[in-house]
Amino acid sequence: MNKTSVKKHNICVIGAGYVGLVAAACFSKLGHKVVCVDNNLDKISALRKGKVPNYEPGLDLIIKNSVRKSLLYFSDSIQSGVKQAQVIFLAVGTPSRPNGEADLTALEKVAFEIAKNLDSYKVIVEKSTVPAQTGIKIKKTIQRYAKKNIEFDVASNPEFLREGSAVSDFLKPDRIVIGVESKKAEGILRSLYSGIKAPLLVTDINTAELIKHASNSFLATKISFANALSLVCEKTGADIDKVSQGMGLDQRIGKGFLKAGVGFGGSCFPKDVDAFIHLSKKVGYDFKLLTEVRNINRQQRMRFVEKIKEELWILKDKVIAILGLSFKPDTDDLREAPALYIIDMLKKEGAILRAYDPQALLKAKKILDKVELVDSPYKAIKGADCLALITEWDEFKNLNFTKIKKSMRLPLIVDGRNIYDRKHLEKLGFKYIGMGR
Secondary structure, eight states, X not given: OOGGGSOOOEEEEEOOSHHHHHHHHHHHHTTOEEEEEOSOHHHHHHHHTTOOSSOOTTHHHHHHHHHHTTOEEEESOHHHHHHHOSEEEEOOOOOBOTTSOBOOHHHHHHHHHHHHHOOSOEEEEEOSOOOTTHHHHHHHHHHHHSOTTOOEEEEEOOOOOOTTSHHHHHHSOSOEEEEOSSXXXXXXXXXXXXXXXXXXXXXXXXXXXXXXXXXXHHHHHHHHHHHHHHHHHHHHTXXXXXXXXXXHTSTTTOSTTOOOSSOOOSSSXXXXXXXXHHHHHHTTOOOHHHHHHHHHHHHXXXXXXXXXXXXXXXXXXXXXXXXXXXXXXXXXOOTTOHHHHHHHHHHHTTOEXXXXXXXXXXXXXXXXXXXXXXXXXXXXXXXXXXEEEOSOOHHHHTOOHHHHXXXXXXXXXXXXXXXXXXXXXXHTTOEEEOSOO
């Protein structure tokens, strides 16, 4: 489509977290005028100075260019953001409560603030991941507190962004899903995305909300299936990588999300699985399949630690080098990172821990204690009794293992992501332990 034919909109994105910041930046790249609002004054101040709080490849450059072109602004005022926008995206946090239920407190508060400042027709769009029927509650909240006779629409537009490739996922998505109640809202959202070539699915709001939870839960199920299968492979002498490859060649299955390892983490899969389990129970269905998906994921972390214990016997005072802290490569996100759970278990065993991550060290310093954080993988590995690979950063795939062999106290590698060649490492004199290999 000719870019000059794309209608531009004034957009307000409330929430400058991982999702909100990427959405705000990418909408501005498409030529829309965007204000990104957050109540964290330090974050807003940093963004105004060009400092992006989270590592996401390509995001800082888009923000810099859009700010320079006066297409992207940052503010701490919901009132100002709401009044100048026609489309308002809600991208606030929806963390898990102890029972797995999504905590929608922030979302309700923002809906109340929008209602107080509603002065003309707006489309209010859920971008945060929320349980089905949340849109109904947002609409009721706004109706309850807004001035009378002001027209508005509530819609759902779930995000399908992967940290580390979020910019590409936004601008070149597999699909765009919009849940709407009116043709007017549908037309505006279609126009908003008209600069992106991708299948666009229009549904009702409840269906759009459920698509996000169902998608993430299914992907988590594939990961947990591969991890459960890896245990069977170990028991039978099979190789999980080859088994997964053979399965993935079947087009009905596909190769994605069949890699065995230490389990999934991050801000989406664990939270969304918990929320879907809770929602299902709430409507009268015990989703036992997802309960087991969650159990398998937790067990993988324990299996990884047990592999280290089986080889080293007593972990007290053993030096273990942790490579990788973020929950996946190309992000500095530590939320629900498997490394944090593994580190906690190793500390309880009395191990001495040194850790390195290419991007997550600054965040790790704020939450980890009794772990020596170093600025290179070789510093972490020197004198170690075990190299524990947890996050599959590309940097770790090209290490000098001849050098590492000489520097370790014991040449033991426990590969939590199966990124290394067993035969090559064993030829160099290492003891290699993988997941399902």
